[in-house]
Amino acid sequence: MRFDSFLVLLRDFLFPPLCFSCNEKLSDQGTRLCLSCWNSIERVGDVDRTVEVLRKRFRESGVIDEFTSCYYFEHDGVLQKIVHSLKYQAITVFGRELGQHLGKEIAARGNFTDVNAVIPVPLHKLKRRERGYNQSEFISKGIAKELNVPVFPSLIRRKKNTVSQTRLNVEEREKNVEDAFEIPKTMLPVVAGKIFLLVDDVITTGATIQSIARVLKNAGAKKIYVASAALAKLE
Numbered sequence: 001m002r003f004d005s006f007l008v009l010l011r012d013f014l015f016p017p018l019c020f021s022c023n024e025k026l027s028d029q030g031t032r033l034c035l036s037c038w039n040s041i042e043r044v045g046d047v048d049r050t051v052e053v054l055r056k057r058f059r060e061s062g063v064i065d066e067f068t069s070c071y072y073f074e075h076d077g078v079l080q081k082i083v084h085s086l087k088y089q090a091i092t093v094f095g096r097e098l099g100q101h102l103g104k105e106i107a108a109r110g111n112f113t114d115v116n117a118v119i120p121v122p123l124h125k126l127k128r129r130e131r132g133y134n135q136s137e138f139i140s141k142g143i144a145k146e147l148n149v150p151v152f153p154s155l156i157r158r159k160k161n162t163v164s165q166t167r168l169n170v171e172e173r174e175k176n177v178e179d180a181f182e183i184p185k186t187m188l189p190v191v192a193g194k195i196f197l198l199v200d201d202v203i204t205t206g207a208t209i210q211s212i213a214r215v216l217k218n219a220g221a222k223k224i225y226v227a228s229a230a231l232a233k234l235e
């Protein structure tokens, strides 16, 4: 046995890992959340209102060909705790786990089998430097592993450091992210004729993702699919 795996065993013996949300002892070492907490998060159905509204909006945008999501984002719910810890406390294992769940869901539905690469929604370089990582990149890695395709984190650049969108409505959000993204010139030949899966942690109105999809389509991408770990439920 390697010394570092021995240390992990010793640590887990002395301090058994507990579920991040309910503090129950964890049986699976690869996770920070117990199965019953994962199962308590509301799943996104295939034909509910929020999905229908977003599908329609995306279809009308003409730049997004298909869309899927895994969980509903509830205020003060388990998922909000996970997403916040992923974003602000660097508990990046949740990014990979969300990605795996989403990837398995996509694989089970038989969706997106023709994808060439996965693209995480990029952060502005200042925000990325401040946080040290891009949470959507971790989710993308989990999905890419399930779909067996590469992740292209540098294909799209966020050139505008946009203001927080939490208080903006649909139109204001669209205005806010207009012209916020670009493809570096050296990357343009990679885009033409390809099918990409854009990945975000939480989708609210879809304005950001539409803005990115438009840039990719304008550069000659063949199809753009969208997947998010979570979805804000419409009232």
Ligand SMILES: [Zn+2]
Residues within 6 Å of the ligand: 019, 020, 021, 022, 023, 024, 033, 034, 035, 036, 037
């Ligand atoms: Zn739990």
